[in-house]
Amino acid sequence: MFLTDYQRYRLYEMLPGLSIWLTLVLSVAFSFIKPIWMIYFIIVFDVYWVLRVVYFSFYLILSWKRFRKSLKTDWWKLLVKEYPDWEKRKNVIFLPLYHESFEVVKATLDAFLKSTYPADKLYVIFSGEERDVEHWNKVQSQIISAYQNKFADLICYTHPKNLPDEIAGKGSNINYMEKEFKKYADAHQWKYEDVIISVFDVDTIIHPQYFAHLNYMYFRHPHPERSSFQPVTLYNNNLWESPSILRIMAFGTTFWTLFSLARLDNLVTFSSHSMSFKAALECGGHAKSIVSEDSRIFYQCWFKYKGNYEVTPLYIPVSMDTVRDESVWTSLKNLYLQQRRWAWGSEHVPYLLWESEKHPEIGRWKKIGMIFREWEGKWSWGVAAIIITILGRLPLWVAGEEVRQSALFFNTPHVLEIMMTLAMLGLFVSAILSMLLLPPRPEGHSPYKYLMMILQWILLPVSLIFFSAIPCIDAVTRLMVGKYLGFNVSVKKRMGG
Numbered sequence: 001m002f003l004t005d006y007q008r009y010r011l012y013e014m015l016p017g018l019s020i021w022l023t024l025v026l027s028v029a030f031s032f033i034k035p036i037w038m039i040y041f042i043i044v045f046d047v048y049w050v051l052r053v054v055y056f057s058f059y060l061i062l063s064w065k066r067f068r069k070s071l072k073t074d075w076w077k078l079l080v081k082e083y084p085d086w087e088k089r090k091n092v093i094f095l096p097l098y099h100e101s102f103e104v105v106k107a108t109l110d111a112f113l114k115s116t117y118p119a120d121k122l123y124v125i126f127s128g129e130e131r132d133v134e135h136w137n138k139v140q141s142q143i144i145s146a147y148q149n150k151f152a153d154l155i156c157y158t159h160p161k162n163l164p165d166e167i168a169g170k171g172s173n174i175n176y177m178e179k180e181f182k183k184y185a186d187a188h189q190w191k192y193e194d195v196i197i198s199v200f201d202v203d204t205i206i207h208p209q210y211f212a213h214l215n216y217m218y219f220r221h222p223h224p225e226r227s228s229f230q231p232v233t234l235y236n237n238n239l240w241e242s243p244s245i246l247r248i249m250a251f252g253t254t255f256w257t258l259f260s261l262a263r264l265d266n267l268v269t270f271s272s273h274s275m276s277f278k279a280a281l282e283c284g285g286h287a288k289s290i291v292s293e294d295s296r297i298f299y300q301c302w303f304k305y306k307g308n309y310e311v312t313p314l315y316i317p318v319s320m321d322t323v324r325d326e327s328v329w330t331s332l333k334n335l336y337l338q339q340r341r342w343a344w345g346s347e348h349v350p351y352l353l354w355e356s357e358k359h360p361e362i363g364r365w366k367k368i369g370m371i372f373r374e375w376e377g378k379w380s381w382g383v384a385a386i387i388i389t390i391l392g393r394l395p396l397w398v399a400g401e402e403v404r405q406s407a408l409f410f411n412t413p414h415v416l417e418i419m420m421t422l423a424m425l426g427l428f429v430s431a432i433l434s435m436l437l438l439p440p441r442p443e444g445h446s447p448y449k450y451l452m453m454i455l456q457w458i459l460l461p462v463s464l465i466f467f468s469a470i471p472c473i474d475a476v477t478r479l480m481v482g483k484y485l486g487f488n489v490s491v492k493k494r495m496g497g
Contacts, residue, residue: 008354009350009354010482012349012350012353012354013347013349013350013479013480013482014479014480015349015350015353015375016346016349016350016375016378016379016476016479016480017346017476017477017479017480017481018480019375019379020378020379020382020383020472020473020476021473021477021480023379023383023387024383024386024391027041027387027391027394028391028394030395031391031394031395031398032398035395035396035398035399035400035403036395036403036406036408038394038395039395039396039399039403039408039409039412040408042387042391042392042395042412042416043412043415043416043419045387045388045392046388046392046415046416046419046420046423047419049384049388049419049423050419050422050423053422053423053425053426054422054425056259056426057425057426057429059259059262059263060255060258060259060262060429060433061429062262063258063259063261063262063315064258064433066261066262066313066315067232067258067315067317069315070209070213070314070315070316071207071209071315071316073209073213074116074209075116075209075212075213075216075316076116076117076209076212078212078216079212079215079216079219082216082219083215083216083219086215086219087121088194089194089195089196089215089218089219090123090185090190090194090195090196091117091121091122091123091196091198091211091214091215092122092123092125092181092195092196092197092198092277093112093122093123093124093125093197093198093200094125094127094174094177094178094181094197094198094199094200095108095124095125095126095127095200095201095202095204096126096127096159096170096173096174096177096201096202097126097127097128097129097136097139097202098128098129098132098170098173099132099135100139100202100203101139102138102139102142102143104202104203104321105126105139105142105143105202106146107203107205107237108200108202108203108204108205109124109143109146109147109150111205111206111208112124112151112206113150114208115206115208115209115210115211115212116208116209116211116212117210117211117212117215119150119151120150120151120152121152122151122152122211123151123152123153123155124147124151124153124154124155125155125156125157125177125181126140126143126154126155126156126157126202127156127157127158127159127173127174127176127177127180128140128156128157128158128159129158129159129161129168129173130158130159130160130161131161131168133158136158140156143156144156155181155184157176157177157180159172159173159176159177160176163176163288165288165289166288166289167288167289167290167291169291169293170201170293171286171287171288171289171290171291171293171296172288172289174199174285174286174293175285175286175287175288175293176288178197178277178280178281178285178286179285181277182281185277191278192276192277192278192281193224193225193276193277193278195276195277195278196214196215196218196274196275196276196277197274197275197276197277197280198211198214198272198273198274199272199273199274199275199286199294200272200318201271201272201320203237203320203321204272204318204319204320205237205318205319205320206318206319207231207316207317207318207319209316210231210314210316210318213314213315213316214229214274214314214316217229217312217314218274221312224276225276225278225279226276226279226301226305226308226309226310227275227276227309227310227311227312228269228273228274228275228279228297228298228301228309228310228311228312229273229274229275229311229312229314230257230260230261230267230269230270230273230311230312230313230314231272231273231274231314231316231317231318232254232257232258232261232314232315232316232317232318233253233254233257233270233271233272233317233318233320234250234254234317234318234319234320234437235250235253235254235319235320235321235322236250236319236437236438236439237319237320237321237322237439238321238322238324239322239438239439240439240441240442240445240449241324242322242324242331243324243328243331243332244452244456244459245332245335245459245462245463245467246322246323246324246331246332246335247322247434247453247456248456248457248459248460248463249322249335249339249463249467249468250322251430251433251434251437252430252463252468254437255430255433257270261313261315262313264310264311264313265369265373266373267310267311267313268295268298268299268311268374269294269295269297269298269311270294270295271294271320272318272320273294273297273311274314275297275301279301279304279305279309280297282301282304283297283300283301283303283304284300287300290347291341291344291345291347291485292341292342292344292345292347292348295345295348296348296351298311299348299351299352299355299370302370303355303358303359303362306359306361306362307359307362307363307366307367319439322335323335323337323338332467335467336466336467336470336471337471339467339468339471339472340471340472340474340475340485341475341485343378343381343382343471343472343474343475343476344475344478344479344485345374345378346378346472346475346476346479347479348374349371349374349375349378352367352370352371352374353371356371378472378476381468381469381472382469382472382473382476383469384469385461385464385465385468385469386465386469388420388423389461389464389465390465392416396409396412396413427457427460430457431454431457434453434457435450435453435454438450438453
């Protein structure tokens, strides 16, 4: 009996969750049935994880050096000097908005005005939601009143609600902006390959050199329409006001981004990114019916161009907000929902499996490598912290007397202790870099809070289990059983905002 296309795709959707649950269930079962086997597995897994931590730390430090060097470079001077025709490129910024305050929008636009790249060469596009039209109309009028004539153009759209084949969220809003802006570009007779779109969250604060660096790298790339451009993502706009757990997870996301930038074969677009408008249109635009449109756009282009698509790292930061709210409890709830939404990127695994079948022109191993990296990333996300902190000790707790008399049983705790000590290298590197990435201390915060910024890292095991592994398991389980996740808007509040 052959499976229908729907049944086959549903099977693919089940695989990430099944692989995680199978790992966890078998780990518990073998701890009781075959504790010796499980002890061997734990030792091998811990060795693998230590090697991975060393590997991660190496590329993180390498990326950090490039990041620091990039911050010291005058990219505007280089752009004007090496590419006198820099004005031929049109820089368009897409800013989807839903219920964010004008204060958040104002900080974003003020950063554009402070850019070394001329603000009067930037086309700023907002799109609010019809389902939040009263708030959007209010913010829209404030935007136009305060910033009209300060950019090359300032355009506001209203994304209609209940359009066919859409889910309410950022992706559908961006997709609508792309379609509407195409009319604008056509009216001005622009070449799509000369239009660079930057898709930002509305709370994104760019570094002053961002657009100069982006345009320099775009000109330098031999085929810029075959590449996305990914900056360093910092979640530090409201870092000092955020609870410790939020700060740890914010730094963790930044370190993951830095690591990925140095590993080009592992680099996929995430959150804020830039790309050719030509590529965006040819691949169908940002997905309007999924949650993880920021990464999916890369895979769409990768298949569209037969595997000939890449991500170019930009070692220049963009800064966004943590999901801080008025109360600690609500902030932690927001963090859980944000992490679950990001982990919903497991929906890329069935997409990659499905599309790979349609593209025999792409090398088999190239496709396998892409699928493996996406799948293994979600698997590690869901199981690593639990195996290391909990399941790694279970066979030692429940082993029978026969196992307890073995040399392996006596030596395993010492081996695991050595492994964990070596793994502390990653924690040590993270703590140091987190201090270097801290924004200036705002008034009203005691200098002693710097000490808290160091001590907060003892909460890492807790954060990795409750605000990383469990949200991931939640997401893949929902995908496995077909309980699809809608787009959860991250609530972000700054002090006084």
